[in-house]
Amino acid sequence: MSSESRSRTPISPKIVRELAEILRETELTEIEVERDDLRLRVAREIPAPQVVQAAPMAAAPTAAAPMAAAPATPTAAPPETPAPQDATDMSAHPGVVKSPMVGTAYLQPNPDSPAFCAVGDSVKEGDTILLIEAMKTFNPITAEKSGKIAEILIEDGQPVEYGEPLFILV
Known part of the structure; x- marks a missing residue:
């Protein structure tokens, strides 16, 4: 057995660190390397904050609905149903800007600041319209062209899916 352990290549901490850095840079969850008699597997677990965030966002409107009178509850439900249909219908609009990722959309840089823009505002190409938080990183979503x-x-704080229409720029 001692001859076996001598013939094995020692695992260098530098190699493990390099593989871990590759995982961080590429957002992979697992990487495996095999060289001669050395086989090394490095893996990480990535939390899914969008699932956790989506549940509280859905719970808030549900909590508000029971406070309203019985007629207000059915009135609140139908507008939520047409809104996604309208957004889907809007996906064919030539000025629609779609979400490049899954995350939570924010219309303002922080809760105490005004919104980046409002309906009717003129914007220039590259102006930030909103932010999408994905994996605790805030990604600016910008105007693809100048327009209105x-x-x-x-809505602010709404979970969004990849390809979901965000705003229309004309």
Whole structure:
């Protein structure tokens, strides 16, 4: 057995660190390397904050609905149903800007600041319209061209999916 352990290549902490850095940079969850008699597997677990955030966001409107009178509850439900249909219908609009990622959309840089823009505002190409938080990183979503904000199709703090229409720029 001692001859076996001598023939094995020692695992260098530097190699493990390099593989861990590759995992961070590429957002992979696992990487495995095999060289001669050395086999090394480095893995990490990535939490899914969007699932956790989506549940509280859905719970808040549900909590508000029971406070309203019985007729207000059915009135609140139908507008939520047409809104996604309208957003889907808007996806064919030539000025629609779609979400490049899954995350939570924010219309202002922080709760104490005003919104980046409002319907009717003129914007220049590259102006930030909103932020999408994904994996605790805030990603600016910018105007793809100069124009006027015709419609904002999402609400502040709303979870968004990849390809979901966010706003219309004309």
